[in-house]
Amino acid sequence: MKPGKQLRELAAAPGAAPVAGAVSGYAAMLAAKAGLPAAYVSGGATAATKGLPDLGTVAAADVAAVAAEIVAAVPGLPVLVDADTGFGNVLALGRSVKTIEAAGAAGLHIEDQDGSSRRCGHRPGKRLCSTAAMQDRLKAACDARRDDSFVVMARTDAIAPEGLGAAIQRAVAYAEAGADMIFLEGATEAAQYRAAAVANMTEFGVTPLLGRKELAELGVALVLYPLSAFRAMMRAGENLYQALAAEDGQSGALDAMQTRDELYANLGYAAYEQALDASQDEAEA
Numbered sequence: 001m002k003p004g005k006q007l008r009e010l011a012a013a014p015g016a017a018p019v020a021g022a023v024s025g026y027a028a029m030l031a032a033k034a035g036l037p038a039a040y041v042s043g044g045a046t047a048a049t050k051g052l053p054d055l056g057t058v059a060a061a062d063v064a065a066v067a068a069e070i071v072a073a074v075p076g077l078p079v080l081v082d083a084d085t086g087f088g089n090v091l092a093l094g095r096s097v098k099t100i101e102a103a104g105a106a107g108l109h110i111e112d113q114d115g116s117s118r119r120c121g122h123r124p125g126k127r128l129c130s131t132a133a134m135q136d137r138l139k140a141a142c143d144a145r146r147d148d149s150f151v152v153m154a155r156t157d158a159i160a161p162e163g164l165g166a167a168i169q170r171a172v173a174y175a176e177a178g179a180d181m182i183f184l185e186g187a188t189e190a191a192q193y194r195a196a197a198v199a200n201m202t203e204f205g206v207t208p209l210l211g212r213k214e215l216a217e218l219g220v221a222l223v224l225y226p227l228s229a230f231r232a233m234m235r236a237g238e239n240l241y242q243a244l245a246a247e248d249g250q251s252g253a254l255d256a257m258q259t260r261d262e263l264y265a266n267l268g269y270a271a272y273e274q275a276l277d278a279s280q281d282e283a284e285a
Contacts, residue, residue: 003071003106004149006078010037011181011197016216019080021226023049023066023233025073029266031229032074038106039074041066042226043082044120049230054120060087060096064103071104078106080151082226085115085129086137093137094144097152107151109183109198110137112158112170121185122205126157131170135177142178153198154179159186160206168195181222193218200224203231 001009010017020036022028023046028039041063044054052058060083067079081100086093093110100108111118112134114127129137134154141152154174158167171182184196187207193199199220201209212223236256243253264270 002149003078007106011221016212016220016223025069028070028074038078041081045230056118060099064099067105068103081105081108083108090140097141097144109153109155111155138177151180153181155183157185197221
């Protein structure tokens with residue numbers, strides 16, 4: 001099944017489906033092993049892995065590379081990609097869509113912040129482009145995709161600067177411009193999610209952390225967890241580095257680590273090794 005169709009069917013199924021943030025192919029493998037049905041490439045997480053803030057510091061090629069890595073590691077897992085404001089004007093946006101779709105992603109979302117000053121959706125000072133400009137972005141994205149099932153999602157950041165009413169008006173206009181789904185960013189209360197199909201349950205921001213059952217009752221179809229695993233991994237790594245700096249070695253931290261056997265089992269190491277040995281045997285025969 002085409003990845004875009006997979007994501008659409010996931011959104012159409014009963015309940016609110018979790019979409020797990022993954023910063024690498026291996027992270028996506030662990031998410032899939034846990035039973036999570038889709039992966040998400042966050043622009044903020046991609047920037048952070050490079051030691052950069054979420055202030056328009058990544059490009060289409062950066063998020064597409066993570067998407068391609070996930071698709072290669074977990075074939076069949078639909079991947080949604082954060083495309084910020086499209087990474088440039090409408091011509092550049094078209095190229096961004098092609099790049100991300102060619103990476104094997106199921107879809108992307110584009111936001112209505114002003115491209116010259118975009119920032120994390122949970123920071124103050126957000127400025128928006130006009131509704132018409134965002135419609136142009138969406139039309140360019142829809143025109144650029146090669147497969148009509150590839151999802152073009154519209155994210156609106158309008159709640160903070162303009163209010164919920166304006167956000168709803170924008171969402172309607174974005175749907176009219178061709179957006180397949182609406183992503184409401186920066187919601188401050190549960191009821192606001194009645195206006196959107198996609199919710200962002202990012203931690204430590206302005207949005208209350210809601211359970212998927214409640215979100216489904218509000219009409220939400222997809223729930224994003226963009227940096228949840230990344231935050232947990234970085235905290236664990238930070239603790240380990242501090243222990244290495246303060247102690248004689250890492251022995252006291254072994255219980256917090258994934259073992260070599262667990263890593264190899266997840267990667268299917270033995271099968272790769274057997275294939276390598278068989279190839280060498282054939283070459284020597």
